[in-house]
Amino acid sequence: MLGLGLGGLGLAAAARAQGFDPAGLFASGEIGWVEPMIPGVTLFQDAAGTIPVTAAGQPVGLSKFTAGGQIGFVQATALNRPIYQLDAQGRGCLAHNGLNQWMAAAAIAWGSDEATICAGVRKLSDAAQGVVFETGTNSGGGGAESGVFALLAPRTAADFGVNFKGSQISAATAASQAAPKTVVVTGIGKISADIVRLRINGVPDAQSAADQGLGSYGTYPLYAGARAGTGVYLNGARYPSVGINRLLTEAELAQLEAWMNARTGAF
Incomplete structure (x- = not known):
């Protein structure tokens, strides 16, 4: 039986996703990550990657990347591991x-002043800000680091949002997105051109042309589900995700969002 996300536009998206592998976006040596979340292949219960995830309800200590240059998302402490579930x-x-x-x-x-971040995300509450992904220790206005970015669910209230920051922060927020809500969200940033764009379910939603200052996105740990592992925890779920240190063409973006939606069922 087809899930709700495979009807209508979702069916078309699934068709476009056939044969597309986001690892191909990294053919010229780009940096970033592709997190496909495949049980028994890229998901493991332990941080060492020796015990595969084989069923819902199991903890995840390693979610391997298939492109981009890093091993994957890791959690060495059992208490802090997210749980693999089926929606x-x-x-x-x-x-x-x-x-x-x-x-x-x-x-x-990162080595570039460009970034494209795309992920399937479900948020269960709007009571407090939640980090889906963030580089550095605080991408917000109070953070001292330059060259950082974040995807937030929510950012302020009933929304999804992104922060992109060279030496100055620029943000975009998609309003009227009250929890519980599942979306494919894409954040696009370029420091030198002062570009910040936010797409929800394959459609442009919000943007900002505020000055991001100078520089490139820097060399920082990439956190998933919390701010530097100490707070601003995500209350919800993460589906597969991709981040890359360049802007995508319109065709690449359409393929990526269709691929993501086939694994998220958001639209």
Whole structure:
């Protein structure tokens, strides 16, 4: 039986996703990550990657990347590991409890002033800001680091949002997105051109042309599900994700969002 996300536009998206592998976006040596979340292949219960995830309800200590230069998201502490679950449509995701579950990848040398981040995300509450992904220790206005970015669910309230920061922060927020809500969200940033764009379910939603200052996105750990592993925890679930240190063409972006939606069922 087809899930809800495979009807209508979802069916078309699934068709476009046939044969597409986001690892191909890295053919010229780009930096970033592809996190496909495949049980028994890229998901493991332990941080060492010796015990495969084989069923819903199992903890995830390693979510391997298939491109981009790093091993994957890791959580060495059993108490802090997200849980592999199947949603109502039978799609796999990593559930984060909003209290103490998070993962991190070793420092990524981004080496560019461009970034495209695309992920399937479900948020269960709008009561507090939640980090889906963030580089560094605080991408917000109070953070001292330059060259950082974040995808947030929510960012302020009933929304999804992104922060992109060279030496100054620029942000975009998609409003009227009250929890519980599942989306494919794409954040696009370029420091030198002061580009910040936010797409929800394959459609442009919000943007900002505020000055991002100078520089490139820097070399920082990449956190998933929390701010630096100490707070701003995600209350919801993460589906597969991709981040890359360049802007995508319109055709590449359409393929990536269709691929992501086939694994998320958001639209």
